[in-house]
Amino acid sequence: MTKVALRGLLTRKLRSLLTGFAVVIGVAFVVGTLVFTDTIDESFKNLFERTQQGVDVSIERQQAVKSDFSVPPTMPASVLDEVKATPGVAVAEGGVSSDGTLLDKKGKVIVSNGPPTLLISENEEKVFQNLDYEDGSRPTTADQVALDRGTAKKFDFKVGDKVTVSGRAPAKQYTVSGIATIGGQDNLGGARMVAMTLPEAQRMTGHDGYDSISVSTGGADPDTVKSAITQKLGRDYLVRTGKEAAEQQAQDLSDALGFLRVALLIFAGVALLVGGFLIFNTFTVTVAQRTKEFALLRVLGASRGQVLRSVLVETFAVGLIASIIGVLVGLVVAPALAALLRAGGIDLGTTGIVVSPATVIIGLAIGLVATMVSGFVPALRATRVEPVTAMRDAVTPGLKHMGTIRVVGSGLLIALGLVVLFYGLFGGIDSDGTAASLVGLGAVLMMFAFAFLAPLLVRPLARVLGAPMVKLQGLTGVLARENAIRQPQRTAVTAAALMIGLALVVLVSVFAAGLKASITKTVDDQVKAALVVQNQDGFSPIPAEVVTTVGKVPGVADVSSMRFAIGLYKDETETTAVNGIDPKTFNSVLTLKWVDGDASRISAMTDTQTIVESDWAAGRDLKIGDTAEFTTPAGKQASYEITGTFSSQAGLTADVLLPNTSLEKDWEAKDIAYAMAAAAPGTDDDKLAKAANTALKGFPQSEALTKDEFKDNATSSINGLLGLVYGLLLLSVIVALLGIVNTLALSVHERTRELGMLRAVGMSRRQVRRMVRAESVITAGIGAILGIVLGVVFALIISRPLAEQGFVFTLPIGTLLLFFVLAAIAGVVAAIPPARRASKVDVLRAVTTE
Amino acid sequence: MNIVSTADLRRTYGEGETAVHALAGVTLSFPAAQFTAIMGPSGSGKSTLMHLLAGLDKPSSGSVVVDGQELAGLGDSGLTALRRDRLGFVFQAFNLVPVLTAEENIKLPLTLAGKQVDQAWFDKLVDTVGLRDRLTHRPSELSGGQQQRVAVARALVHRPAVLFADEPTGNLDSSSSEEVLGLLRQAVDEFDQTVIMVTHEAAAASVADRLVVLRDGVVVHDGAGQDAEGVLDLMKAVG
Numbered sequence A: 001m002t003k004v005a006l007r008g009l010l011t012r013k014l015r016s017l018l019t020g021f022a023v024v025i026g027v028a029f030v031v032g033t034l035v036f037t038d039t040i041d042e043s044f045k046n047l048f049e050r051t052q053q054g055v056d057v058s059i060e061r062q063q064a065v066k067s068d069f070s071v072p073p074t075m076p077a078s079v080l081d082e083v084k085a086t087p088g089v090a091v092a093e094g095g096v097s098s099d100g101t102l103l104d105k106k107g108k109v110i111v112s113n114g115p116p117t118l119l120i121s122e123n124e125e126k127v128f129q130n131l132d133y134e135d136g137s138r139p140t141t142a143d144q145v146a147l148d149r150g151t152a153k154k155f156d157f158k159v160g161d162k163v164t165v166s167g168r169a170p171a172k173q174y175t176v177s178g179i180a181t182i183g184g185q186d187n188l189g190g191a192r193m194v195a196m197t198l199p200e201a202q203r204m205t206g207h208d209g210y211d212s213i214s215v216s217t218g219g220a221d222p223d224t225v226k227s228a229i230t231q232k233l234g235r236d237y238l239v240r241t242g243k244e245a246a247e248q249q250a251q252d253l254s255d256a257l258g259f260l261r262v263a264l265l266i267f268a269g270v271a272l273l274v275g276g277f278l279i280f281n282t283f284t285v286t287v288a289q290r291t292k293e294f295a296l297l298r299v300l301g302a303s304r305g306q307v308l309r310s311v312l313v314e315t316f317a318v319g320l321i322a323s324i325i326g327v328l329v330g331l332v333v334a335p336a337l338a339a340l341l342r343a344g345g346i347d348l349g350t351t352g353i354v355v356s357p358a359t360v361i362i363g364l365a366i367g368l369v370a371t372m373v374s375g376f377v378p379a380l381r382a383t384r385v386e387p388v389t390a391m392r393d394a395v396t397p398g399l400k401h402m403g404t405i406r407v408v409g410s411g412l413l414i415a416l417g418l419v420v421l422f423y424g425l426f427g428g429i430d431s432d433g434t435a436a437s438l439v440g441l442g443a444v445l446m447m448f449a450f451a452f453l454a455p456l457l458v459r460p461l462a463r464v465l466g467a468p469m470v471k472l473q474g475l476t477g478v479l480a481r482e483n484a485i486r487q488p489q490r491t492a493v494t495a496a497a498l499m500i501g502l503a504l505v506v507l508v509s510v511f512a513a514g515l516k517a518s519i520t521k522t523v524d525d526q527v528k529a530a531l532v533v534q535n536q537d538g539f540s541p542i543p544a545e546v547v548t549t550v551g552k553v554p555g556v557a558d559v560s561s562m563r564f565a566i567g568l569y570k571d572e573t574e575t576t577a578v579n580g581i582d583p584k585t586f587n588s589v590l591t592l593k594w595v596d597g598d599a600s601r602i603s604a605m606t607d608t609q610t611i612v613e614s615d616w617a618a619g620r621d622l623k624i625g626d627t628a629e630f631t632t633p634a635g636k637q638a639s640y641e642i643t644g645t646f647s648s649q650a651g652l653t654a655d656v657l658l659p660n661t662s663l664e665k666d667w668e669a670k671d672i673a674y675a676m677a678a679a680a681p682g683t684d685d686d687k688l689a690k691a692a693n694t695a696l697k698g699f700p701q702s703e704a705l706t707k708d709e710f711k712d713n714a715t716s717s718i719n720g721l722l723g724l725v726y727g728l729l730l731l732s733v734i735v736a737l738l739g740i741v742n743t744l745a746l747s748v749h750e751r752t753r754e755l756g757m758l759r760a761v762g763m764s765r766r767q768v769r770r771m772v773r774a775e776s777v778i779t780a781g782i783g784a785i786l787g788i789v790l791g792v793v794f795a796l797i798i799s800r801p802l803a804e805q806g807f808v809f810t811l812p813i814g815t816l817l818l819f820f821v822l823a824a825i826a827g828v829v830a831a832i833p834p835a836r837r838a839s840k841v842d843v844l845r846a847v848t849t850e
Numbered sequence B: 001m002n003i004v005s006t007a008d009l010r011r012t013y014g015e016g017e018t019a020v021h022a023l024a025g026v027t028l029s030f031p032a033a034q035f036t037a038i039m040g041p042s043g044s045g046k047s048t049l050m051h052l053l054a055g056l057d058k059p060s061s062g063s064v065v066v067d068g069q070e071l072a073g074l075g076d077s078g079l080t081a082l083r084r085d086r087l088g089f090v091f092q093a094f095n096l097v098p099v100l101t102a103e104e105n106i107k108l109p110l111t112l113a114g115k116q117v118d119q120a121w122f123d124k125l126v127d128t129v130g131l132r133d134r135l136t137h138r139p140s141e142l143s144g145g146q147q148q149r150v151a152v153a154r155a156l157v158h159r160p161a162v163l164f165a166d167e168p169t170g171n172l173d174s175s176s177s178e179e180v181l182g183l184l185r186q187a188v189d190e191f192d193q194t195v196i197m198v199t200h201e202a203a204a205a206s207v208a209d210r211l212v213v214l215r216d217g218v219v220v221h222d223g224a225g226q227d228a229e230g231v232l233d234l235m236k237a238v239g
């Protein structure tokens, strides 16, 4: 029987190939993601090992509040003396590091959404010097900097060139003294590195002291020295051996990038799910077409088990071959993913690929499981073939008796999906990860429910979609419509595969449209300021001097600066974002949506008071007059009396508002995140922005935006992200289109005689092609309608919790229509190969076979 | 006037030693309004001849002229148009499009050509084949005989120059067979249609005006129609 199965596989090469292709794509995506993220991890591990070379013990301030990408606070310079005085310390040196801004040769700020520009101090001590200068030498004066080779290459800097850099201090022109590599790498994982002398680095970063101290023990046991230093400095300091520090840094970064792995794996999962539908469909059709063959085998004495086994063996063979190919293709996908992310602005600067055995095993396992699961139901169906079928004409069973089961079954599934979805959204689940998984599970359940119900929807939807085709094409339109309806299950599953990818595309686009609308509305409602002054990248801080400079621009009435910090409320483990404000000027730039209180509460705010978001307060049983207690990044316990509550809108402010003075004192938040400027009456916003930008010449990384520009900025960054997500979902859509190609090819094959007869009585090749094309468009159209409806439903549900935070639900009708049209066009494209095949049907063969 | 004529028609399958001469030089002509039955033992080349006459296959040599057109000179679209506009077909089985109703199936050649239906002619045909109350049914809801009757109506709806039928009664019981044959006979007698039918049933052949017998790819008899017994005797004589 196995031989029969495998021979069957060979004779249906093309079909097996198409089926396998879906698995290949899914597996390749999964493997590519794993290889890609492993490669990132590995290259960072190497990098940190390299940067910690020569460092036996490393010292930083403890981070009382730690989050992704957070950095330890600066320590006072006096710590270095204490370290130096510790027994066992041979050499010790302090250094600083902070993000900054680099201008390219044309004087334009280099902006990226990915790794930052790092300003670091180059070490004086030989043991700690881990930059390899391939050209020039280390900076030795306050006017010199060294650049990493990657940045130098990309922006064409050579030794001796002038380069402008800015940090917290105003921009300054330096001479490039050297170009360096780090452990043989061009740069630090894509970051741009600017190395300066220590005093210059301290001045430029505004870090008064050291961010880290490196110790060499001169051969003494690092652990002993580590304990001695720990004892001396106390609990406020994090003392680690160089090795521990490197491992931890790599781990932190890997954790911080964990979201990337998860996100990519989700997209891979979607592609695989779509692939599963395709496999299911192909095997179902193949089994249906082979009914007679199975019946014959049964007549000849094959048991049900043998028939089942023979189909499963075939499924397994397809799964195995496809998974192996998938793993191989995955190795190509990894660099492609890196390129895609780079196109989306996230350049992680990785090189080489890391393939762990786990990746290969996971890839093979996923591919095999997906194939076997999808192929099992069709295989079972094959066993139900009665031997007598061999004697009579096979009639594909009708759908009527399935109707009720389908309606009830999909109803139950939808209900279950909704329950899971809502539980994930509103169940008050603490862990974001669990909640998100539940939402995902609910969504997948609903997709299956829709797919299960879809065969019943095929007829009415095909009627609607077929109507214009019947009008346009007449008979071929009618035939196309009827062919689509003929095997509702087949059409439904094919359409459902497209539905999945499209539903997610629609969900994302509806969400993005909503976000844009919300931002626009919130800014319009709440921002009174004429200008927003921010870093060009939109999230890095701006120097304090920028605020004073803008304040002096004629026409500016008031400037109000904002700070950000994260802290821990009481004994919570998830951090709370805190917003530092200027109580005196806040009211002239922003209006809060007050729940309890009014603007006067802000202006009267003292250093021990806070105003908080009402839901945040409600969730912690806090009300006006209560005290909110936080652990700050400085390691302090700070308490504030709540004097008002407001409702947060589209994240314009954080949940907790504190005066900037408190933030500086208790939280050591020196950086100004952004500032807003109110205009004097009668001032033109555009002219004011121009004047402010002229005044900000010395701070090229900062920009003053009018309210409108600010809105545009925010919406265009959403568009950027949207593009990336579309790119990743495209893969699933492509798999779904392959599904259409496959299904049509199978149907054409099945209808060879009919097509031959149509050709014999005078249907032209063009008419045949048109008929197949129209059927494809109808199938794609059904998928598009289901996908759009499901996507909108998802968006409606998932945006519910955000509604209170000012999420404006908007239907991007134009975009949705565009998706529909694109789906129809995709249907035309998918029909090309099967339509060709159909039009080439040999009339004679068709009317004479059997 | 001859509607269909062939000259030294040959069709060879394969090459060299294994070559099969399905038709080994057939010269025939078929005048209008005549009912011809083509008979012969299995493998004698009947279907091959019919396929060549209908432009469904290309001869190895020789020529076929249908309705004044030399088939060799026609490309695929020319042949398609010829079949659609000038020829009618009834096959042994699988004549109808399953997703179309009987009425739509009958009108198929006209719809494909984008032509208007001559309603009076259509009604006459429907009444002749006796399917007035079955017009909205799909083929799966019709008996085998009814399906063949629909096929005959379909083959006549566009008033073809010639109707080809390959074993039209091969799948039918005797009473259904009689109905279908009666229809073909009527087409010739009442509507002046030309019918060329391949069959190996003596009863079927007996309704024809002319009897052509093939053997090993050549014509071994060409004469007037016979009754069933006469046909049987003839077959015995030539076979």
Ligand SMILES: Nc1ncnc2c1ncn2[C@@H]1O[C@H](COP(=O)(O)OP(=O)(O)OP(=O)(O)O)[C@@H](O)[C@H]1O
Binding pocket: B013, B014, B020, B021, B022, B040, B041, B042, B043, B044, B045, B046, B047, B048, B049, B200
């Ligand atoms: N495609 C083909 N390839 C090779 N040989 C063929 C092909 N089609 C027909 N033949 C051969 O040509 C000869 C004539 O076949 P044809 O189908 O015309 O016979 P027939 O008279 O219709 O027989 P039947 O009464 O069984 O239908 C046969 O020997 C057959 O084997």
Ligand SMILES: [Mg+2]
Binding pocket: B046, B047, B048
């Ligand atoms: Mg034959």
